Each structure stands twice: as structure tokens, then as C-alpha cells.
Amino acid sequence: xxxxxxxxHGAGGKLSAQLLxxxxxxxxxxxxxxxxxxxxxxxxxxxxTDSYVVRPIFFRGGDIGKLxxxxxxxxxxxTGAIPKYISVGLILEEGFDFDALKKIVGxxxxxxxxxxxxxxxxxxxxxxxxxxxxxxxxxxxxxxLIDGVDISAKNVRxxxxxxxxxxxxxxxVTILAERHGLELPANIQSDCAPLNGLIAEMLAVEPKIxxxxxxxxxxxxxxxxxxxxxxxxGILLDEEKIPVREEVRGVCEILGFDVLELANEGKIVxxxxxxxxxxxxxxxxxNICGVEAAVVGEVVNHSAGKVGLKTAIGAVRxxxxxxxxxxxxxx
Numbered sequence: 001x002x003x004x005x006x007x008x009h010g011a012g013g014k015l016s017a018q019l020l021x022x023x024x025x026x027x028x029x030x031x032x033x034x035x036x037x038x039x040x041x042x043x044x045x046x047x048x049t050d051s052y053v054v055r056p057i058f059f060r061g062g063d064i065g066k067l068x069x070x071x072x073x074x075x076x077x078x079t080g081a082i083p084k085y086i087s088v089g090l091i092l093e094e095g096f097d098f099d100a101l102k103k104i105v106g107x108x109x110x111x112x113x114x115x116x117x118x119x120x121x122x123x124x125x126x127x128x129x130x131x132x133x134x135x136x137x138x139x140x141x142x143x144x145l146i147d148g149v150d151i152s153a154k155n156v157r158x159x160x161x162x163x164x165x166x167x168x169x170x171x172x173v174t175i176l177a178e179r180h181g182l183e184l185p186a187n188i189q190s191d192c193a194p195l196n197g198l199i200a201e202m203l204a205v206e207p208k209i210x211x212x213x214x215x216x217x218x219x220x221x222x223x224x225x226x227x228x229x230x231x232x233x234g235i236l237l238d239e240e241k242i243p244v245r246e247e248v249r250g251v252c253e254i255l256g257f258d259v260l261e262l263a264n265e266g267k268i269v270x271x272x273x274x275x276x277x278x279x280x281x282x283x284x285x286x287n288i289c290g291v292e293a294a295v296v297g298e299v300v301n302h303s304a305g306k307v308g309l310k311t312a313i314g315a316v317r318x319x320x321x322x323x324x325x326x327x328x329x330x331x
Contacts, residue, residue, distance in 0.1 A: 011330075012217025012263075013322040035152070036230065038075040038214050041145060046081035048072060049140040055329040057104070057134055059178045061171075061189030064137055065104035067265060067331060069111035069119075070194045071216070072141040077196040078212035078268060080151040080203065081143030083115060088122035089138035094129050104135065115194035117141070146200075148207045153230035155210035158301035161277040162235060163270040165198065165284060166191070166292040168220055169248040172262035172327050176251070179327075188247050191266035198287045202270065205283050211271035216331060218322055221260040223269050224307045225321045234303035237319065239311050242296045260309070261322045263330040271299065 008015040025033065032040050039048030050071050057064040069086060076083040088108065092101070112119050171190045176182065195214075203209060211231075213223045220242075228235045244259050252259045266289060272280050277295060284290030307319040 007328045008323055011322075011328060012222055013261075015323055016218075017321070036226070037079055037151070039079040039081070039141075039143075041079060044145050046076050046079040046143045046145055047140065048075040048079070049138070050075065052137045052139070052331060053133070053329055054175065054331050055133065056175075056178050057100070059190055060174050060184075062192035062265075063104055063107050064135060065107035066111045067190075067192050068137040068139045069108050069115065069117070070192050070265065071214075071331060072139040073111075073115045073117060073194040073196050074214045074266075074268070076141045076143040077199040078151065078214050079143070079145070080149035080212070081145045082200065083117045083141055083143040083196050085120045085142045086112065086117050087140045088119055090122070090124045091132050091136040091138070092124065092126045093132035093134050094126055096134050101135070111194060115196055146203055146207070149203055149209075151209065151212050153211055153227055155208075156227060156231035156233055156271050156299055157210070158233060158299050159274050160210060160271050160299040161274055161295050162224070162237065162297040162299070163272060163277070163281060163284070164215070164220070164243065164294055164296050165195070165268045165270075165290045166266075167243045167245050167248070168215065168264055168267060169244060169252065169257075169259045169262035171265045172219075172330055173248045173251050175263075175330055176327050182251075184251075185247050188245065191264055193266035193289055195266060195268055195289055198284065198289045199268065201283050201287060202280050206272065206276040206280050208276070209270055209272050209280070211269075213269045215264045215267045215269055217263050219259075219261045219263055220269065221258070221307070221319050222321050224319070227269075227271065228307050229305045231299075232304045234300040234305070235297055235307045236300050236316070237297035237307065237309045239309050241294055243292045243294050257326055258322075260319055261326060263327070265331060274298075
């Protein structure tokens with residue numbers, strides 16, 4: 001391990017995992033934490049926490065405030081919980097603009113209303129100029145677990161299907177464009193959205209969904225590798241079935257990005273029983289957050305702990321966890 005913390009340690013890839021396993025887990029070791037889901041299950045409750053340092057703080061499709069609420073709601077929802085309450089911690093840099101703060105807080109309020117959650121407690125700190133890059137936000141969330149639902153990697157079995165709720169890479173490409181002044185078509189914007197409504201509808205028709213994950217830092221590649229390793233199974237994706245906007249694909253080709261490694265803020269992965277796949281897919285496509293949902297692969301009983309991608313020419317390549325994030329400070 002590096003003797004100094006690098007940007008890549010906070011990017012959700014291999015160095016993040018190394019930091020977690022070498023430093024964090026040994027210090028706080030317990031059976032709840034070791035589940036390593038997007039949130040912790042505490043009896044009939046679920047809890048999650050996250051911090052947001054995205055740059056720029058305003059971007060097409062959202063801002064740091066909307067992102068903080070949606071991210072917390074989604075992390076709770078993929079544990080099989082109904083999100084209820086959120087706390088908000090604001091770290092403000094001296095000199096930050098009051099109008100910008102009002103806009104961010106307004107975005108948080110609107111996102112909370114859309115998701116049906118209440119912001120019930122919080123804290124505000126101000127630090128000196130140059131010490132916080134404007135604003136950082138920490139949130140924590142609490143939700144009620146749905147009876148009869150057990151979202152866990154231990155339930156993943158060969159033969160199950162892999163679903164993605166829509167096009168991938170939109171958020172990362174939007175942030176990249178905003179950061180570097182790139183021109184993108186109007187239809188390309190961050191996918192930042194609360195997904196608890198979509199997930200509740202999916203679980204209503206099939207409570208036995210095995211696994212759900214919020215596809216954020218590290219992208220689809222990281223999430224699926226984590227599932228494959230935790231469940232000790234193989235996963236085989238079909239490249240031609242993965243939904244990607246042509247404009248996003250074009251940016252990836254020009255800049256040499258792998259779209260599977262790009263961050264998202266409004267997409268989920270679901271591992272579902274084969275016999276329920278079409279029923280769940282139909283429900284997803286009726287929701288505005290799942291219109292472009294697709295079956296992108298399946299769980300296989302070989303290559304345990306690995307993810308493969310069947311390419312358009314019929315070859316299979318290994319999809320590895322990225323070392324770090326292509327675009328840092330993404331959320």
C-alpha cells in the first residue's frame with residue numbers, strides 16, 4: 001500500500017478496496033460492517049452514510065445538494081429498505097456565496113420531497129478559505145426494511161439474470177464536460193435521481209430479488225466484481241445488450257475510457273431469478289427511472305469471482321475492477 005493517501009483511494013476501485021481491507025475493516029471489524037453493502041441492516045432498520053465532494057458543484061441535471069439526497073436514498077433502497085429520514089452535515093468554506101447555498105439547500109429539499117423522505121437533523125461548520133473547495137456535504141439516512149425481502153450476495157446463484165436500470169456513464173461524462181468546457185448534446189446530463197420508488201415497485205412483484213446495488217463510483221465494472229467476489233460466482237455480460245447512449249460511447253472512444261468504469265448516480269444493478277426476469281423488467285420499464293432497463297448478462301457457475309464480457313465479435317474479455325476513478329471528485 002502507498003505510504004500516502006492518493007485521489008484513487010477515494011474512487012471506489014482497487015485502491016479503495018485495499019484501503020478498506022487493510023485499514024478500515026481491521027479497525028472496526030464486526031459482522032454488520034463486514035456485509036459490505038451500500039448500507040447496514042440493523043434489525044428492522046437500515047442505515048447508510050456518505051460524503052459528497054463533487055466538482056463542479058453545479059452541473060447539468062443536478063448539483064451537490066440533489067446528489068447528496070439521491071445518493072443516500074438510493075443506498076438505503078438497495079438494501080431492501082424504505083428510506084425515511086436523512087441527516088445533513090454542511091462544511092462551508094469562508095467566502096462561499098449565500099445564493100449558491102440557498103440553491104443547493106433548495107435542491108436538497110426538492111429531492112427529499114420527491115423521494116418521500118424527511119431531513120430531520122444536521123450540522124453546519126465553516127472552515128477557512130482554501131480548506132473546503134466551497135462546500136462539502138455529509139449525509140446519513142435511516143430506512144425501514146421491507147418484510148420478506150433479503151438483499152444479500154449470499155442469495156446470488158448461477159442462472160440468475162443481471163439487470164441494469166438504464167444507460168450507463170451519463171453522470172461521469174456530464175461532469176467531465178462541465179469541468180473541461182466540452183460541448184455535449186442537450187440530452188446528455190447527469191442521471192442523478194432517487195430510485196426508491198422504482199426499487200419498491202420491483203420488490204413488490206418479486207420480493208426474492210437476490211441482490212441490488214447502486215452503480216456509482218467505479219461504475220458497472222466495480223459493482224459486478226464486488227458481487228461476483230462476495231457471492232463466489234462468475235458473471236458474464238453481453239456487450240451488445242448494455243444500454244449506452246451513442247454520445248457517451250463516442251466520448252469514451254475519443255478519450256480512451258471504458259464505459260463500464262464510468263460513475264452513475266441514478267442507475268441500479270439487480271440480480272434476479274431467471275423465472276421472474278421478464279416480470280421485473282416490465283415493471284422497471286414502466287417507471288421513468290427504468291424506461292431503458294435491460295438484461296445485460298447472467299450469473300454462471302464457473303470463473304468464480306470474475307466478470308467476463310462477451311464482445312460484439314464473440315470473444316470474451318475479463319472486466320476487472322479499475323484501480324481508481326477516471327474522473328475524480330465525481331460525487
